[in-house]
Amino acid sequence: MKIGIVCYPTFGGSGVVATELGKALAANGHEVHFVSYSQPARLDIFSENIFYHEVSVLQYPLFDYAPYETALAGKIVDLVKTASLDLVHVHYAIPHASAALLAKLILRTEGIELPVVTTLHGTDITLVGKESTFEDVVRWSIENSDAVTAVSNSLRLDTIGYFHTTRNIDVIPNFIDFTRFNKKAKDHFKKAIAPNGEKILIHTSNFRKVKRIEDVVQVFFRVAADIPSKLLLIGDGPERSHIEKVARESVYSDRILFLGKQDAIEEILSVGDLFLLPSETESFGLAALEAMACEVPVISSNTGGIPEVNINGVTGFLSNVGDVEEMAENALKILSDEAVLLEFKKNALKQAKKFDLNIVLKQYEAVYNRFGKRASLN
Numbered sequence: 291m292k293i294g295i296v297c298y299p300t301f302g303g304s305g306v307v308a309t310e311l312g313k314a315l316a317a318n319g320h321e322v323h324f325v326s327y328s329q330p331a332r333l334d335i336f337s338e339n340i341f342y343h344e345v346s347v348l349q350y351p352l353f354d355y356a357p358y359e360t361a362l363a364g365k366i367v368d369l370v371k372t373a374s375l376d377l378v379h380v381h382y383a384i385p386h387a388s389a390a391l392l393a394k395l396i397l398r399t400e401g402i403e404l405p406v407v408t409t410l411h412g413t414d415i416t417l418v419g420k421e422s423t424f425e426d427v428v429r430w431s432i433e434n435s436d437a438v439t440a441v442s443n444s445l446r447l448d449t450i451g452y453f454h455t456t457r458n459i460d461v462i463p464n465f466i467d468f469t470r471f472n473k474k475a476k477d478h479f480k481k482a483i484a485p486n487g488e489k490i491l492i493h494t495s496n497f498r499k500v501k502r503i504e505d506v507v508q509v510f511f512r513v514a515a516d517i518p519s520k521l522l523l524i525g526d527g528p529e530r531s532h533i534e535k536v537a538r539e540s541v542y543s544d545r546i547l548f549l550g551k552q553d554a555i556e557e558i559l560s561v562g563d564l565f566l567l568p569s570e571t572e573s574f575g576l577a578a579l580e581a582m583a584c585e586v587p588v589i590s591s592n593t594g595g596i597p598e599v600n601i602n603g604v605t606g607f608l609s610n611v612g613d614v615e616e617m618a619e620n621a622l623k624i625l626s627d628e629a630v631l632l633e634f635k636k637n638a639l640k641q642a643k644k645f646d647l648n649i650v651l652k653q654y655e656a657v658y659n660r661f662g663k664r665a666s667l668n
């Protein structure tokens with residue numbers, strides 16, 4: 291099929307899922323056209339059936355806010371006509387779903403029927419989408435997309451709850467490409483970071499408030515008071531300077547390393563003993579799944595879709611949001627006993643395998659196949 295994928299180009303979250311899905315679809319023989327305002331961060335390969343189309347928005351003195359959604363709709367209309375797309379699959383409802391639906395309406399006037407598949411990722415529903423200025427547009431987009439998928443059952447239920455919609459929402463979870471995410475032999479790297487055999491705790495995120503990175507640091511302080519350990523913080527974002535200050539002012543400042551944005555996350559995860567994800571809300575927690583694929587157990591909050599990924603007492607532990615005492619106790623339970631740690635590592639990998647890309651790819655293809663090749667109204 292010829293598939294248009296509309297996504298954010300940024301590191302992390304929906305943009306990564308969309309890009310990895312598009313790459314896998316292309317490897318499976320589909321022609322994939324990415325549409326975004328800049329080249330997606332993970333679109334780092336050349337393939338004869340992958341195309342990238344940049345949406346550029348005309349700058350004009352009248353526009354304090356350039357009309358990206360209009361430009362995106364125009365780009366989709368043009369692509370459907372020139373590249374004969376069979377469907378568009380938009381990732382993150384705002385503003386991608388409404389832009390694609392506008393394109394659908396325009397194309398219909400020309401006798402072209404464009405199926406629109408919308409994948410909900412999380413904050414497009416739980417934080418931004420239910421904000422009153424967006425709410426009606428998001429509800430309309432959900433109800434008028436030809437298919438809607440959510441990355442967890444929790445997000446599906448949140449969507450039904452917030453938007454009082456009765457439409458069918460398919461749950462298709464996020465996935466792992468095991469050819470990339472697997473535990474790699476990185477002993478030299480581990481030795482450099484933890485020369486005395488310290489345990490390595492890791493957190494990766496976009497350093498937004500919703501990630502509660504201060505809780506990561508608070509859990510680490512409690513762990514570090516008990517066992518020799520190091521904390522690796524990967525990523526960047528609005529909270530970073532505040533967290534750096536908290537770390538610097540603590541007695542453990544030399545044990546906390548800020549690594550910034552990293553491409554080869556799997557190499558760093560490979561030296562980890564424990565992953566921390568204490569988020570306020572998390573529709574899925576892809577970062578936790580990536581850690582688990584590299585055999586790293588997870589201490590997380592018990593929120594949103596995380597319990598569908600991290601199994602309490604098996605692949606890690608779940609605690610109420612903000613309960614740093616319990617998170618630290620659970621971290622110590624895992625880290626203080628080598629046999630326990632090994633068991634959790636094994637379980638983490640076993641659970642991650644349920645989310646293998648090859649399984650999930652088929653679920654997306656099944657959704658696309660509902661529409662088949664593009665049907666013209668003429």
Ligand code: GMT
Binds near residue numbers: 441496
């Ligand atoms: O929160 C992020 O890291 C970014 C955000 C996004 O949409 O780009 O992530 C959401 O989508 C990810 C991919 O489906 C999920 O794994 C994250 O759990 C989700 N984030 C939240 O719900 C806070």
